Amino acid sequence: MPGDVILFKGTKTHHPHSIGHVGIIYSNEANEIRFIHSTSGKEYGVTISAMDNTYKRRFVKVVRLLKYNDVFQAQVN
Numbered sequence: 001m002p003g004d005v006i007l008f009k010g011t012k013t014h015h016p017h018s019i020g021h022v023g024i025i026y027s028n029e030a031n032e033i034r035f036i037h038s039t040s041g042k043e044y045g046v047t048i049s050a051m052d053n054t055y056k057r058r059f060v061k062v063v064r065l066l067k068y069n070d071v072f073q074a075q076v077n
Contacts, residue, residue, distance in 0.1 A: 006035050008058040
């Protein structure tokens with residue numbers, strides 16, 4: 001759900017199981033998750049990415065910080 005935090009394993013070999021990258025889900029339409037995150041690669045900056053195989057391999061979990069009703073009420077007010 002948009003607004004959820006998505007967690008990924010790090011890329012450092014000395015901590016292969018720790019969380020090393022986070023993003024915020026931007027959209028989840030037609031079974032395609034897109035998330036906003038900061039990059040240090042060739043794009044270097046804040047970008048929106050699709051959940052490609054690279055991210056799927058590193059995926060740990062999605063965390064919902066707000067209940068859906070809380071998000072809906074914030075948008076209405």
